[in-house]
Amino acid sequence: MSLQETVNATFQECFGETPAYVVRAPGRVNLLGEHVDYNDGFVLPIAIDREIWLAFSPGDTDQTTLRALDLSEQVSFTLKTLASKKDSADKDLPIWALYPAGVMWALKEAGLATPALKGAYTSNVPQGSGLSSSAAVEMAFVLAWQTLGGWKLPPMERALLGQKAENRYVGVNCGIMDQFASACGKQDRLLHLDCRSLEWHTLPLPNDVAIVIADTRMRRALTSGEYNKRRLDCEEAVRILSEKLPGIKSLRDVSVEAFNRLASQLPERVERRARHVVEEIERSVGAIPLLEKGDMVEFGRLINQCHASLRDLYEVSITELDTMVRVAQSLPGCYGARLTGAGFGGCTVNLVAREQAEAFSRALAAGYEDETGFPPEIYVCSASNGAEVI
Ligand code: ADP
Numbered sequence: 001m002s003l004q005e006t007v008n009a010t011f012q013e014c015f016g017e018t019p020a021y022v023v024r025a026p027g028r029v030n031l032l033g034e035h036v037d038y039n040d041g042f043v044l045p046i047a048i049d050r051e052i053w054l055a056f057s058p059g060d061t062d063q064t065t066l067r068a069l070d071l072s073e074q075v076s077f078t079l080k081t082l083a084s085k086k087d088s089a090d091k092d093l094p095i096w097a098l099y100p101a102g103v104m105w106a107l108k109e110a111g112l113a114t115p116a117l118k119g120a121y122t123s124n125v126p127q128g129s130g131l132s133s134s135a136a137v138e139m140a141f142v143l144a145w146q147t148l149g150g151w152k153l154p155p156m157e158r159a160l161l162g163q164k165a166e167n168r169y170v171g172v173n174c175g176i177m178d179q180f181a182s183a184c185g186k187q188d189r190l191l192h193l194d195c196r197s198l199e200w201h202t203l204p205l206p207n208d209v210a211i212v213i214a215d216t217r218m219r220r221a222l223t224s225g226e227y228n229k230r231r232l233d234c235e236e237a238v239r240i241l242s243e244k245l246p247g248i249k250s251l252r253d254v255s256v257e258a259f260n261r262l263a264s265q266l267p268e269r270v271e272r273r274a275r276h277v278v279e280e281i282e283r284s285v286g287a288i289p290l291l292e293k294g295d296m297v298e299f300g301r302l303i304n305q306c307h308a309s310l311r312d313l314y315e316v317s318i319t320e321l322d323t324m325v326r327v328a329q330s331l332p333g334c335y336g337a338r339l340t341g342a343g344f345g346g347c348t349v350n351l352v353a354r355e356q357a358e359a360f361s362r363a364l365a366a367g368y369e370d371e372t373g374f375p376p377e378i379y380v381c382s383a384s385n386g387a388e389v390i
């Protein structure tokens with residue numbers, strides 16, 4: 001049964017009728033531009049063909065009632081109980097319900113109508129693997145309330161409201177990339193987002209390449225501390241460099257040439273961190289003409305360089321990610337491989353010739369398990385459209 005059929009059947013079971021609408025919203029993976037979003041850089045994500053499906057109808061009362069199939073849980077809340085993060089029985093909302101409730105809250109704050117709804121949802125975006133299952137949930141619900149609320153916003157505006165829900169209601173300090181990719185994805189296209197201006201455009205991703213995601217299933221605790229340290233190092237680099245380069249606001253404003261000239265002014269660790277960012281921003285700009293030409297060999301080389309930089313300069317890799325990348329880079333059909341996301345665990349992303357993707361995936365899983373003793377999770381993906389009403 002497809003996810004769409006499953007969610008329709010569950011809605012019917014729960015609410016005794018067929019749903020009026022179904023929306024789908026994808027997860028995402030980032031191909032280039034890592035740890036540059038908070039330095040005003042550029043990111044190159046795609047929306048993937050793993051997604052949440054949400055079936056819904058207008059509510060019969062003022063209660064919004066949601067069934068999360070994957071968790072076998074149900075919750076009801078109203079606009080009135082929203083601010084206190086309570087359900088209709090005055091109990092604390094469970095964590096998973098903060099995502100849809102947060103969307104309702106953010107829309108309400110923006111003065112947008114959020115009529116009560118009843119809904120059921122399921123998703124094949126793995127949770128907590130760095131493929132943005134949370135942004136997919138948010139984008140599905142923004143679209144659901146748009147459908148019932150009688151207002152219409154462009155996808156980037158919907159993404160910003162989802163980000164606000166996650167930052168201010170759920171309490172997770174994420175950037176805009178995840179919701180952006182889930183809202184704005186285009187089939188067979190890469191997205192190129194300027195994290196400073198929020199301007200974006202798409203670039204072609206040839207049909208004969210596949211995006212293979214490999215999940216180490218390793219999760220290291222305390223990564224938020226490391227993340228904050230990286231951010232502080234970047235801020236310190238800007239502070240010191242601005243003595244010689246007045247007016248710079250972030251590492252985005254520093255060219256590789258200017259950086260090389262001034263790098264010796266920086267403490268050693270800060271220099272390495274900032275070098276990753278400055279060079280990664282250059283790579284993510286340099287990728288544009290390569291993608292326009294369909295040059296997967298050179299684009300793959302940039303992906304490989306990105307991994308080496310994250311490993312050696314930014315120091316956010318772990319042995320398992322390095323192993324997964326090393327095995328991948330030795331296999332036929334692999335243009336490029338790197339860790340994706342914040343690091344310290346999670347997934348790698350691989351650019352692979354489509355006709356070799358199945359063999360690549362099997363060999364990668366076997367090679368990784370040989371070395372680490374753990375079987376990874378592998379997803380062969382395509383670039384898909386962003387959130388939509390079906
Ligand atoms: P990710 O990298 O997958 O976005 P997060 O920790 O940001 O990881 O978000 C995962 C959370 O999003 C889950 O713990 C859950 O609360 C919510 N979520 C994701 N997918 C689902 C789902 N299918 N059903 C219910 N809640 C979900």
Ligand code: MG
Binds near residue numbers: 134135
């Ligand atoms: Mg998330």
